[in-house]
Amino acid sequence: MKQLLSQVRDLGRITGGPLLVRGVVFVAAFTGLLLAAPGGLPARMMLAFLALAAVPALAPGGVVVTLVMLATVGMWLVDTVLFLAEPSTGRLLGTAVALYLLHNAAALAAVLPYDAIVDNQVLLRWAVRSGLVLAAAGALTVLLVTVLPGMYITTPTVALVVGLAVVAVAVALLTRLGRRP
Amino acid sequence: MSQGASPEGDLEPVASTDTGENWAPTRALGRAVLVAGLLLVAAVLLGRTDLVILAAPLALSVAFALAKRPRTLPGLRLSTVESFPVEGGDLGATVEVENRDITGYDLTVVHLQHSPWLRLEGGAADAGPSRRGGNRPYVTLVPRGVATAVELAGPAVRWGRHWLGPASAHAVAADGLLVSRAVVTGALGVKVYPLTDPFKADEAMPRAAGLVGQHRSRRPGEGxxxxxxxxxxxxxxxxxxxxxxxxxxxxxxxxxxxxDRDAEVVVLLDLLADAGRSGGIGGASSVLDRSVRAAAAIAEHYLHRGDRVSVLEYGAQARRLRPASGRRQYLTVLEWLLDAHPSPTAQERGGAQLAAGISAAALVVVLTPLLDARSASMLAGLARSGRFVVAVDTLPTDLVSPPVNTWSDVSYRLWKAERENTMGQLAEHGVPVVAWAGAGSLDAVLRDVSRLAAAPKAVLR
Known part of the structure; x- marks a missing residue:
């Protein structure tokens, strides 16, 4: 009880910068879930999405952010693989941006103490770098959509093995980037 | 917060070049790699390009962020403006973070711990109250090759030796994927001198002693x-x-x-017991606060008039400052008072023992709350030894007894009555007890003491 009262009292110390970043986390999580979810869901699910999206905003440093991202991807797969939905490019791009913003804003919120006095330049730099990444990803998306014939590609087994090997190399490279001195 | 060019000089601690120890990946890095990897594997297995598009921003952001990795720790330095503030005076502190790395930090989180009596606030001077607050972390941008200073300022609200620091900082780089080890500085000591209550005493000293001074003595001579x-x-x-x-x-x-002669004034601080809660300048005063501020005021007054002042402690430490005059002695007294703390002891010297170290012609001003029975005995002993003693009651007038049970109020009133009885007995022994009230507090009693000094008296030896 004393700990709860202390936490409620601490809420009064929250400052604008961290609150803004956590707000971005919430909006990105909710938007991602909303866009990835199959159509025709009951209104009750919206409330569930709202509650689910609030969790990463409250605990941006926890594993729950990963779970919400995986839930978004899972719903996307359910909609497109099981229900055979044909998502529009806009919906696809929106989901990709929401997924990235959820990850990126949660990474920032996790390192910002909730009661910190934040220099505006920090948030500005973060926004600019996010914009650059999204621009590059957008260009890649346009390229893929233009070059490839559609969302589904039938591949021979050899191509599958080569593709998996490329993915393994890419993941290993990213992991090594994080570890190398 | 302000930015400036990197100054010369050491920023502690010296950063190591061992990145493996200095920088650690955050959970965000693992998350990005995991989700991007799963999406890409699923894309290959299912032959779906939409999953590649979903994974693209995550994979790109990791590659983009980790292309340039930081290697060294941020430098950190804590400094303060070397001023000697009195209570209520402003104090400034600067925490400087330097980035000597090949890449800029996304942000640096700076924490500064300090005494609760230092109300330091940071942020821009024109910022509103919501952006200025004490004991908060400060998040600032530190680009490559630049030192950023977080400036904090605010009043010191209570006298004493306070601590400023340690300051700590950790940097975040690579879009939140890497976080540095915390860098910590040492702590600084800050001296805040007591604010002297306005004090003035016009009455003559009971017995002036030296050759020069401003008091008219009772002896004929050049004057x-x-x-x-x-x-x-x-x-x-x-x-x-x-x-x-x-x-x-x-x-x-x-x-x-x-x-015209000078006099010796001995200020005796009774530190056997403390009472009340200190609220700093402008707030409630404890016994210790009133004693220290009154001692500073009395010392300032008599030293300004050219008298010799010494300060004694009646407590466990039994510190003593030898008598001297002048402004240097005033500063020494203030410094001496900073180390005054309640120091209860089981065995304390009696008044006669104390009197052995006090000049017979000195005026002894005892600042006491009269909370300990030994204080009253000491006062009586000093008076019996022939010293001119004035007791100043430093018990706060607004002190209230916390109600513990139904008998609390009755016992408190009994205790007050007993204390007044003690004060009456002391007056009968020739020790006037006067409540501290700033200017003119001692005039009435000094007149009585001077009259007593002029009269022949029997002294126990």
Whole structure:
């Protein structure tokens, strides 16, 4: 009880910068879930999405952010693989941006103490770098959509093995980037 | 927060080049790699390009962020403006973070711990109250090769030796994927001198002792105070001749004066017990606060008049500051008072033992809350030893007894009655007890003490 009262009292110390970043986390999580979810869901699910999206905003440093991202991807797969939905490019791009913003804003919120006095330049730099990444990803998306014939590609087994090997190399490279001195 | 070029000089601690120890990946890095990897594997297995598009921003952001990795720790330095503030005066501190790395930090989180009596606030000077707050972390941008300073300022609200620091900082780089080890500085000591209550005493000292000073003594000699007119005698100076009286009486008469002498004042702080809660300047005062501020005021007043002042402690430490005069002694007294703390002890010297170290001509001002029975015994012992003693009651007037049970109020009133009884007994022993009230507090009692000093008295030896 004393700990709860202390936490409620601490809420009064929250400052604008961290609150803004956590707000971005919430909006990105909710938007991602909303866009990835199959159509025709009951209104009750919206409330569930709202509650689910609030969790990463409250605990941006926890594993729950990963779970919400995986839930978004899972719903996307359910909609497109099981229900055979044909998502529009806009919906696809929106989901990709929401997924990235959820990850990126949660990474920032996790390192910002909730009661910190934040220099505006920090948030500005973060926004600019996010914009650059999204621009590059957008260009890649346009390229893929233009070059490839559609969302589904039938591949021979050899191509599958080569593709998996490329993915393994890419993941290993990213992991090594994080570890190398 | 302000930015400036990197200054010369060491920023502690010296950063190591071992990145493996200095920088650690955050959970965000693992998350990005995991989700991007799963999406890409699923894309290959299912032959879906939409999953590649979903994974693209995550994979790109990791590659983009980790292309340039930081290697060294941020430098950190804590400094303060070397001023000597009194209570309520402003104090400034600067925490400087330097980035000597090949890449800029996304942000640096700076924490500064300090005494609760230092109300330091940071942020821009024109920022609103929501952006200025004490004991908060500060997040600032530190680009490559630049030192950023977080400036904090605010009043020191209570006297004493306070601590400023340690300051700590950790940097975040690679879009939140890497976080540095915390860098910590040492702590600084800050001296805040007590605010002297306004104090003034016009009454004569009971017995002036030295050769020079501003008090008229009770002995004839060279001075400015007229003592009377008497017949001219051998050794009298011609400029002392009172011509008007000499013409009238047809005999040479001279104006006799009293010599001007200085005096010794001993301020005795009773530190056996403390009571009340200190709220700093502008708030409630504890016994210790009132004692220290009153001691500073009394010392300042008498030292300004050219007297010699010494300070003694009645407590476990039994510290003593030898008598001296002048502004240097005033600063020494203030420094001495910073180390005054309640120091209860089982065995304390009696008044007679204390009196052995005090000049017989000195005025002893005892600042005591009269909470301990031994304090009253000490006062009586000093008076019996022939010292001129004035007791100043430093118990706060607004002190209230916390109600514990139904008998609390009755016991509190009984205790107050007993205390007043003790004060009456002390007055009968020739020790006037007066409540501290700033200017003019001691005038009434000094008059009585001076009158007593002029009268013959029996002294126990």
């Amino acid at each position: 400015g105070e007229l003592a009377g007119v008497r017949q001219f005698g051998p050794g009298d100076r011609l400029r002392r001749v009172d011509w008007r009286v000499s013409l009238r009486t047809e005999r040479l008469h001279v104006a006799a004066t009293l010599s």
